[in-house]
Amino acid sequence: MKLLKRIIVIVLCLLLIPVTAIATAAVKQRFADGPNRVFSGGPLESGELHSGPDPDWSFVNSIPTIEMQLLDPPQSRRIWITEYDSKIYVWSGYMSTAVGRLWKRWPVEAERDGRAVLRINGKRYERQLVRIEAGAILDGISSAIGAKYPSQTTKAAVEAGEAWVFEAAPRN
Amino acid sequence: MKAFYSFIAVALVVTVISVLFVPGVDDFIEQTFQQYV
Incomplete structure (x- = not known):
């Protein structure tokens, strides 16, 4: 018994x-300029700040992931994005599960x-992230998501609260 | 056993310092974590 202990x-x-190595790497990334592929990061500080009218967002459909930072709290993560009807959308799945709600705090x-x-x-x-919970536009958004990613984000899933979809609208 | 605990304590300190200050160590952890987890 003593040997087993x-x-x-x-x-x-x-x-x-x-475990210490992983935890240290995660904490270190929190102070970095943006996330890496695994750990969320600090505020996005480098890079030219766009001003003026929105660009043609269709170029995001060839980009696998982007970096997104909320102002409050000022943390960033790597996330999927899609363009539909000249607007851009981000989303989070697993939102109806306990694990998802613990893991996905940004939505x-x-x-x-x-x-x-x-x-x-x-x-x-x-x-400005604006949540979309229902409406016909979800058909188009979910089609755009499905065309780009192996994602189960459907209109029904969004309306059931299983996935949260946000339009990344211009900030006023 | 006391020697073992001392070894672990030193290993933990070396691990933290390596991740924080040795270039490439955190990248290696990121890649390994992503690959296996």
Whole structure:
């Protein structure tokens, strides 16, 4: 029994090393200029800040992921994006599951304060995230999402609250 | 066992310092984490 206890302690101590490495890397990224592929990052600081009228957003359909930062809290993450009818949309799945609600905090934060900065191809865009919960436009958005990603984000899923969709509208 | 705990303590300190200050270590962790998790 004593031997078993000792083995468990040794294994846990050895596991503590990679866990510490991952936790340290995650904390370090929080102070970086943007996220990496795994960990969320700090405020998006580099890159030209776009001014003037919106560009033709169709170019985002050839970009796999973008960086998105909320102003409150000022954290950034890597996220999918799609363009439909000259507007851009971001979304989050798994929102009706307990794990999803714990893991995906940004949609709730964005609903509270939708001010955001998107960094696309190194250029920053100030936007206002506006949640879309229902409506015919979801047919088009979900088609655009499905054409670009292996995603199950359908109109029914959005209306059921399983996925939260936001338009990244111009900020007034 | 005391020597083992000392080894773990040193390893943890070295791990934290390496991730924070040695270039490329955090990239390696990111790639490994993404690959396996």
